Amino acid sequence: MPAPVPPPWWRPFRTLDGAAVTHVDLAPDAAREAAALEWLDGDERERWEQYPYAGPRRQFLLCRAALRALLGEELGCANGDLAFPTAEHGKPSATVRGEPAPVSFNVSHSGGHGLIALAPEGRLGIDVEELAPRRNLGLLMDGVLSEAEKGELAALRGDERLRLRRFFRLWTMKEAVLKAHGRGLPLDATTFEIPPGMRHGATRGRLRLPQEPGVTWQLDELGTERFAAALARDVPCESR
Amino acid sequence: MATTEERLRKIVDDNLEIEGRATGTPLNTERNFADAGVPSPDIVAFWKLVNEEFGVDISAEQFAELLTPSDLIAHLDAA
Numbered sequence: 001m002p003a004p005v006p007p008p009w010w011r012p013f014r015t016l017d018g019a020a021v022t023h024v025d026l027a028p029d030a031a032r033e034a035a036a037l038e039w040l041d042g043d044e045r046e047r048w049e050q051y052p053y054a055g056p057r058r059q060f061l062l063c064r065a066a067l068r069a070l071l072g073e074e075l076g077c078a079n080g081d082l083a084f085p086t087a088e089h090g091k092p093s094a095t096v097r098g099e100p101a102p103v104s105f106n107v108s109h110s111g112g113h114g115l116i117a118l119a120p121e122g123r124l125g126i127d128v129e130e131l132a133p134r135r136n137l138g139l140l141m142d143g144v145l146s147e148a149e150k151g152e153l154a155a156l157r158g159d160e161r162l163r164l165r166r167f168f169r170l171w172t173m174k175e176a177v178l179k180a181h182g183r184g185l186p187l188d189a190t191t192f193e194i195p196p197g198m199r200h201g202a203t204r205g206r207l208r209l210p211q212e213p214g215v216t217w218q219l220d221e222l223g224t225e226r227f228a229a230a231l232a233r234d235v236p237c238e239s240r
Numbered sequence: 241m242a243t244t245e246e247r248l249r250k251i252v253d254d255n256l257e258i259e260g261r262a263t264g265t266p267l268n269t270e271r272n273f274a275d276a277g278v279p280s281p282d283i284v285a286f287w288k289l290v291n292e293e294f295g296v297d298i299s300a301e302q303f304a305e306l307l308t309p310s311d312l313i314a315h316l317d318a319a
Contacts, residue, residue, distance in 0.1 A: 052268060055259025056277020110279060111259075129281065136255055136285040143284040143300070175280060188300040 006031045010066040013115065014231075016220050019124060021231060024066045024114030026059050033058060036065035039079055059109040067107060067116055074118060075101055091182050106179055113227045122236070125179030127172040128229040131165060141167060144174055144189040152199060168228035169221065170194055176232040177217050181209055194219070206235065244313045245269065251289045256282040269310040294319070 009032050013023040040048060044064055051057035064084075072079050077096045084092045094101040104119045111130030134140065137160075141150055149170055156163040174189045195205035203221040215234050222229040242250070245267065253263045258278055268276065273283050287303045290296070294316050298306070306312045 051277050052265075052271070053258050053260035053277060056279075057260070060277060132257075134257070134281065136281075136289075139285050139288040140281055143288050171281070183304075190300075 006035055008066070008069065009062060010070070010114075010116070014222055016231060017233075019117055019119040019231060019233060021126065021222065022066065022070060022116045022118070024063050024109070024116060025112065026062050026109055026114050027112045028058060033061055036061045039065035039068045041080075041083065044084070055111075059114060063107055063109050063114040063116065066114070067105065070116060070118060071101065071103065071105065074103055091179070108175075108179075108229075110227065115222075115229055117231055119233065123180045123182070123234045125176045125181070125232045126229070127175040127179060128227050129168040129172050130227050131168060131225075133160070133164065137164060137167060140171070144171060146190055146193045149193060149199065165223075165228065169223055169230075170199070172223070172228045172230040173198065173219050173221065173232075176230040177207065177209060177219060180217060180232040180234065181212055181215075183211075244316050245309070247293060248290070248309060248313065251286060251293060255285055255289055258282060267309045269313065270308050272307045273309075290316075 006029070009029070010022050010024040012020065014021040037045070037048070040061070048057060048061050051060060068079050068082055071077075071082055071094055075096055081097045082101075083095045083098070085095060086092050092107075094103065094105065102120070104122055104124050106117050106124050106126045108115050108126050108128045110128050111132060113128050113130055115126050115128045117124050117126040141153060145153070145167075153163055153166055153170075156166060173194050174192075177192075178189060191210050192207065193199075195202075195207055198205040198219060198221065205219050206216055207219065208216055217232050218235050220231045222231055249267050252261075252267065256278070273286070278286075287298070287300065290303075290312070291298055296316065296319055298315070306315055
């Protein structure tokens with residue numbers, strides 16, 4: 001008798017101006033992982049087999065199956081019609097029966113949490129980081145924050161939990177913008193700053209990257225008690 | 241004296257937090273970290289630690305172009 005199919009391990013998380021964000025539960029689960037493997041095509045199974053570490057292997061498997069389910073529903077196509085050629089710098093795109101899919105998407109995962117952002121068009125980037133203690137927080141701050149941003153976090157010394165939360169709030173906002181831009185970390189993230197309003201609690205803001213000054217990016221902060229997260233989208237010209 | 245590869249592996253063993261990687265596991269020198277699913281905070285930490293350990297100043301962009309540990313070893317050995 002075949003094993004029962006587990007219920008979906010993904011659920012709607014947020015909707016922002018036409019962009020739908022889905023949360024994917026990435027906790028180890030043998031039944032889900034077996035079901036997820038059935039969704040993958042040959043190339044993806046080969047990639048899955050080649051991941052050397054258990055965590056990233058499971059995260060890729062559970063997120064990719066969820067992405068296939070969401071795109072199939074959004075585009076009204078069969079799972080077998082979908083493929084994911086990898087663009088330069090690793091940002092994936094989707095095709096349906098070999099033609100570019102009329103949808104934008106981006107995926108991020110960290111620990112037990114995945115987020116998938118889908119929008120009808122435009123460039124978007126999403127990032128999630130589980131709020132787990134890091135032994136190299138100082139190094140990470142040096143690696144991605146501007147001097148002003150580092151100064152603000154230095155003032156929180158003595159409250160490591162708050163410092164970790166504030167740091168990953170900034171990190172996810174920066175990485176979301178860089179992913180929307182098309183590169184992601186480790187492109188130099190010290191060369192731009194998160195808008196001051198967002199550094200001090202606002203959940204929406206806009207910024208430009210020195211690497212592409214003609215484009216304005218809208219940032220939304222999406223964090224919870226368990227993870228920091230952010231979504232970045234390019235702002236259409238008429239809205240600037 | 242430790243080889244460049246051994247020094248890199250020690251950085252990974254002592255500092256990176258990759259679920260499912262056992263300490264002492266040899267580095268796959270031909271596979272880049274991003275393709276191996278190494279989380280981006282670990283890649284950034286590794287970049288900063290390599291600069292500290294080897295006394296070099298590889299930029300973030302330059303580091304991203306050194307695709308595999310093998311490329312990085314060649315770069316460090318030539319420095």
